[in-house]
Amino acid sequence: MTRSKAPNRSAARLAAVQALYQLEMEKPQLHLLLDEFHMHRLGAEIEDDQYLEADVAFFDDVVRGVAARRDEIDAALTRRLADGWSIARLDRTMLQILRAGAYELMARADINVGTVIGEYLDVAHAFFDARETKFVNGLLDAVAKDVRAK
Numbered sequence: 001m002t003r004s005k006a007p008n009r010s011a012a013r014l015a016a017v018q019a020l021y022q023l024e025m026e027k028p029q030l031h032l033l034l035d036e037f038h039m040h041r042l043g044a045e046i047e048d049d050q051y052l053e054a055d056v057a058f059f060d061d062v063v064r065g066v067a068a069r070r071d072e073i074d075a076a077l078t079r080r081l082a083d084g085w086s087i088a089r090l091d092r093t094m095l096q097i098l099r100a101g102a103y104e105l106m107a108r109a110d111i112n113v114g115t116v117i118g119e120y121l122d123v124a125h126a127f128f129d130a131r132e133t134k135f136v137n138g139l140l141d142a143v144a145k146d147v148r149a150k
Helices: 006-026 031-040 056-067 068-078 092-107 113-127 129-146
Strands: none
Touching: 006 031, 006 056, 006 092, 006 113, 031 056, 056 068, 056 092, 068 092, 068 129, 092 113, 092 129, 113 129
């Protein structure tokens, strides 16, 4: 029986947002951050919490992709922010959710828009209330229209 990739990719997305947050706040070398997650976080038990097995290659793709294309991603997000809003004004966790989602919309045409947005809404629900998750939905939907135009 073949196991679905969905739970592994969901876990990878959540871990990627956490790694991107750590990258933003602590600015470690990318390879050291990835190694830390590979060896100590993905699928590990930390303080009695069992972390789900994650699709490591997918996790790496999202984290490396956001790091490599950050300026392009931030420009795509900025174009769709309301007047008076800027990247600097966004909550740091919210920004990493948006960056990861925008990266997938831009670089992973193999994953449909609804899946990307739905997955990052689930991640947003882990950190924020309904108002913020609606913001994630609206902004990622707008970015999708820009980058996945036919």
